Amino acid sequence: MTTVSAITKERAPSDYEPLPARPSTVVRFLRETWLLVARGLRTIPRVPTRLSDVTIQPIMFTLLFLYIFGSAIHIPGISYKNFLLPGLIGQSLAFGVIGAGVATATDFGSGVIDRFRSLPVTRLSVIWSQVIGQVVEQILGIAIVAGLGLALGWRPHHNLATIATLVGLILLGLIAFTWFGVLMGMVLKTPDAVQGIGFALMLPLSFLAGTFVTIAGLPSWLSPIAEWDPLSPFVASMRHVAQGTNATGSWQLTHPVVAMCGWCVLIMVICVPLALRRFATTAAAS
Numbered sequence: 614m615t616t617v618s619a620i621t622k623e624r625a626p627s628d629y630e631p632l633p634a635r636p637s638t639v640v641r642f643l644r645e646t647w648l649l650v651a652r653g654l655r656t657i658p659r660v661p662t663r664l665s666d667v668t669i670q671p672i673m674f675t676l677l678f679l680y681i682f683g684s685a686i687h688i689p690g691i692s693y694k695n696f697l698l699p700g701l702i703g704q705s706l707a708f709g710v711i712g713a714g715v716a717t718a719t720d721f722g723s724g725v726i727d728r729f730r731s732l733p734v735t736r737l738s739v740i741w742s743q744v745i746g747q748v749v750e751q752i753l754g755i756a757i758v759a760g761l762g763l764a765l766g767w768r769p770h771h772n773l774a775t776i777a778t779l780v781g782l783i784l785l786g787l788i789a790f791t792w793f794g795v796l797m798g799m800v801l802k803t804p805d806a807v808q809g810i811g812f813a814l815m816l817p818l819s820f821l822a823g824t825f826v827t828i829a830g831l832p833s834w835l836s837p838i839a840e841w842d843p844l845s846p847f848v849a850s851m852r853h854v855a856q857g858t859n860a861t862g863s864w865q866l867t868h869p870v871v872a873m874c875g876w877c878v879l880i881m882v883i884c885v886p887l888a889l890r891r892f893a894t895t896a897a898a899s
Contacts, residue, residue, distance in 0.1 A: 638735070645734045649742030654749065666712045667754025675701060675761050682825050691858060698762035699769070699855045700824035703848035705755050706786035707819055711811035712754075713747040713794025715804045721895075722803060740795065740892050747791045748784075755783060769855035779854050782873060786847060789877035789884075796888040799895065815844075822848045828862060841865065846872035 657664060678701070683693040720726050720743065729739045759767075769775070794811075801807050821835070822828075822844035831839055839845060840863035849860045849869035865872035 642735050642738050642741075645738035646742045646745065649729070649734075649738060650746050650749070653742065653746040657750075664750065664753065666708070666715075667750055668757060670708075671701070671705060671754050671758045672761060674704075675758055675765075678825055679765065686826060688827060691856065692766075694762070694765060694767045695769070695856050696852070697825065698758070698767040699851035700822075700848045701758050701762070702755055702783065702855075703786075703822070703844065703851040704819045704824050705751070705758055706783065706790055706847055707815050707844050709747070709751040709754075709787055709790045710794040710797065710815060711808060712751060713744075713791045714798035714801065714807035714811055716747055716750075717743055717795045717798025718802055718804045718807050719798075721799060736893065737889075740888065743795055744788070744791050747794065748787045751787050751791065752783075755787075770857060775854060778870075779851070782850055782854065782870065785874065785877045789880040792884040792888060793880055796884045796891065799888065799891045818842055818844045819848075821845070823860070824848050828860070828866070836862070843876055846870075846876060849873075 675698075679694065679697055683697065686693055688696045726739065730736070769779075794807075797811065798807055801810065821831075821839040821842045823839060824844075828836055828839045828845065845863075846865045846869040849866050850873040852858045852860070853869050860866040860869065
């Protein structure tokens with residue numbers, strides 16, 4: 614009898630250690646999502662230009678509009694700094710569509726997503742990591758706008774309830790618009806197309822939303838359109854919570870927080886299933 618066979622014969626079946634239990638689906642999903650989010654964030658130091666849309670662009674918008682428009686526009690009852698900065702935060706939520714769409718189109722076009730599909734990871738973790746990673750990046754952009762605004766003289770209400778409400782609304786808006794951007798990136802497929810269509814869609818909507826001037830001061834034929842602009846309640850709710858101002862006009866301007874939450878829910882109800890279906894269809898085709 615050889616040495617190996619002797620050792621095998623001497624070991625009872627109970628001596629063998631059982632294989633570790635496979636983690637549950639939920640645990641796997643959370644673990645893999647975190648790993649993929651961390652992977653995306655680790656690429657930022659190597660490719661810092663990825664953050665240009667949430668660092669350079671917000672600074673330029675803040676300085677240009679504050680000192681160019683601020684020198685010529687007078688808003689009754691409120692300083693232009695306190696009027697503009699909440700509006701820029703509302704605009705930043707909407708412009709997250711472009712950043713999320715470009716990142717998604719880049720990952721799909723470069724083959725990164727295909728490599729993830731070849732790994733033993735849950736498919737949901739791939740798309741959820743895309744959403745969470747983009748939300749984290751957009752938070753950086755909003756923090757830059759808020760920090761720069763505070764340094765330049767913006768003075769919002771800063772009690773605990775106001776801060777909690779503002780943070781909750783910002784996170785809700787970021788998640789909704791990020792899902793919109795992820796869907797756009799998967800549909801349009803190229804970063805150039807996302808940027809072109811994204812700016813063509815969001816730039817006029819953000820100007821009409823009362824970000825830089827009051828909606829009431831617009832021409833009579835344009836004011837009703839601006840009052841029902843989908844971005845108007847986002848801007849109005851930021852001002853309502855941060856400064857305590859109440860807009861007049863359409864229902865969504867007089868109830869901006871409720872209207873903003875309604876738009877966010879509507880965006881996610883439409884975009885989340887479509888994005889998941891698009892992702893599953895693309896995965897099956899590949």
